[in-house]
Amino acid sequence: MRVHPIAVPDPPLRSSYGLHAPYALRTIVEIESKGGAIGLAETHGAESTAEALRALAKEIAGADPYRLLGSLAAQNGDSPSTGGASIDRSQNYLVPGENPADLKARVTSAIEIACLDLIGKTVGRPVCDLLGRARDEVCFSAYAFYKHAGGGGQGVDTQRDEYGEARTPEGLVKQVQQLIAEHGFEDVKLKAGVLDPDIEIETIRQLREALGPNAPLRLDPNCAWSVETSVRVGKALQAELGNGGYLEDPTASLAGMAEVRRRLLEAGVNTPLASNVAVTSFADLPETIRTDAVQIVLCDPHYWGGIRQAQHLGKICDTFGLGLSMHSNTHLGVSLMAMAHAAACTPSLRYACDTHYPWQSAACEIVKGGRIKFDRGRIRIPDQPGLGVELDYDRLALGRERYTRCGYRKRDDAAEMRKRVDPNWQRTLPRW
């Protein structure tokens, strides 16, 4: 196993966590078989992830990838009866990838995905075929952000600002139109919780007007709102999110989400609530279902323990009448393909997946052949075995150099916000 921490130029995108730093950190994992086949995975960056992966090196050296699939699943002790507890709520509002409570699932995920890629490459099959392909194409959504001016990276890494500043409803509409023109997305997700809720409501209204009646719209303020504000926004946008749209994590905690849901239903608003903050592990599901706190769960093979755990989650959602969508972090092509394969073998996933992929530029891709292209917002599962991608080692080396050079060692959007926008900025929940 080889573990490569890399840094990727990232533009100044805003969320309720703060501001994206000029570099996003990722970790590339290679597991090489005796026969010379190489299984790949990409996961969260940060020193802690690379260390946790390296700590498993002894267990992986000489192991059989098929047997690792079994022992990894057993390590996903996140269900009540296997002794795993629900993830510590007090840590739950850290930026994604920085919660120590879900480190284990993030690490086992990466190893599972690399093993699946290795097995697929060895037997000559796409990963989704190993696990039961349900579709050939996977839909992704346009992920729109309030954004400061500037591209990703610093100094020699500075990227062209392809999308420009977007800090008004009009700016967001333009950004979304540009994302759609370039990639063909049919669904739109707006990262909210950044500006006053009335401005964000107005942004959704203008998006609806600009995009016509069919595009499903999602709004995700990452817990920035009180129950009161969540209900107010839910009512205001009742007619605007459209069929297939949803309100994601408007407020913090399952109890808060359940309260929002109850009050929206009382007001006759049936907009589903989605979550990847209140629900982050299997242990969260019983209460989620009992209290109707969430109607759509966002899986993410990087977080939930791997692609097969995402399949389990899909079956649970299907069984209990919940919808399933997919969460994304800043990522490159290996993760994009892992997400596409996970979606392709999870039949109950019927929402377009989130992806940050359009926010990275061609200069930083580390897969051979460069950036993977969306066709009408979709990724078609390639005929190549495994995940269908290989590493470009020159470009990987550039990513490692950037990591060494950039100085960032963990994600801290609040610190970045203080550094570049407001020296007194703190993440307070609820903000509105």
Added chain:
Amino acid sequence: MRVHPIAVPDPPLRSSYGLHAPYALRTIVEIESKGGAIGLAETHGAESTAEALRALAKEIAGADPYRLLGSLAAQNGDSPSTGGASIDRSQNYLVPGENPADLKARVTSAIEIACLDLIGKTVGRPVCDLLGRARDEVCFSAYAFYKHAGGGGQGVDTQRDEYGEARTPEGLVKQVQQLIAEHGFEDVKLKAGVLDPDIEIETIRQLREALGPNAPLRLDPNCAWSVETSVRVGKALQAELGNGGYLEDPTASLAGMAEVRRRLLEAGVNTPLASNVAVTSFADLPETIRTDAVQIVLCDPHYWGGIRQAQHLGKICDTFGLGLSMHSNTHLGVSLMAMAHAAACTPSLRYACDTHYPWQSAACEIVKGGRIKFDRGRIRIPDQPGLGVELDYDRLALGRERYTRCGYRKRDDAAEMRKRVDPNWQRTLPRW
């Protein structure tokens, strides 16, 4: 694909369904690849199963077994949101394998298992490794029945009556001791609902005395009791079933089971209720969990849509704090190995699996090398690829001949009861 209906001599075992006929019907499925590898499965017999399998022949001819795994999963439309309904309750008390409502899952299961065997044989891997092995050995339980005198089969097929008659508590104790002496089982399941509940209570008491304090005991009257009787038996046996023991389907319907559970808990009796009659599909799980009707679900890869669906069920049980065990029908070695592999790749299965296997004799086994042996009640996953068994075609031919000759075309334990024991016998629920 080749479909072989076979008949297997079966001794006169009793249950609340009636009496086992002299022949049990099974269907053996072979799927042969272009390269000449053969994937095997064994499933329920009866004309209807063979016909339903043959109806899929066109879909299977020329198909890729990996792709079949995907399309079969999609056909398991038994979840509320995929349009599948819960299985028709009015049909639910037919003998296992004769409910038209679960025919589809039985058929897709057989094809899934044959595809997994074929893939395993092609890539040189045991089936449980393809799906994530969680253990190397699988525990089975001693399955004890009230039994009339006589072995299985008729005429030339007549088998020696290895176990003799057992229609009293003492007879059952002797039978269980013989099963344990021969196979080393550590758990015991008594098929009940046959004699007066007080005699069955006494049977359990004598079993507990004979076996010492540790053996987990299970009691399964297949819905023969009223809520009242179920509660009475549950109270009477509070101290007798032991750690790991349970009461299985004492009464009919989820509502009945929930009522029994509520009343037992009120009386301070925490004996878990298990089910494979009230809960037979994913669509049954939400109500089961909401009403606490069942604490242990019996999976069966033959019924639930295959081994991967059994894995999903295992994850659901784990997530919601339910236990998972495994149901059995009369079966031969191919099914035994499918059950062993399913259990081996389902980490939350922590109860010994049921098996009827000891009730069949060496003469009727159709796998090469003859009967598979239990070691201390366990099956060790063999190193051979796939399920680890191949067909003995001479013995398969004998099974087909028996099928042609015996005249039985579907399972009807009530008709057999009328024919051989009591011409007026009817299955009435509750009987007590």
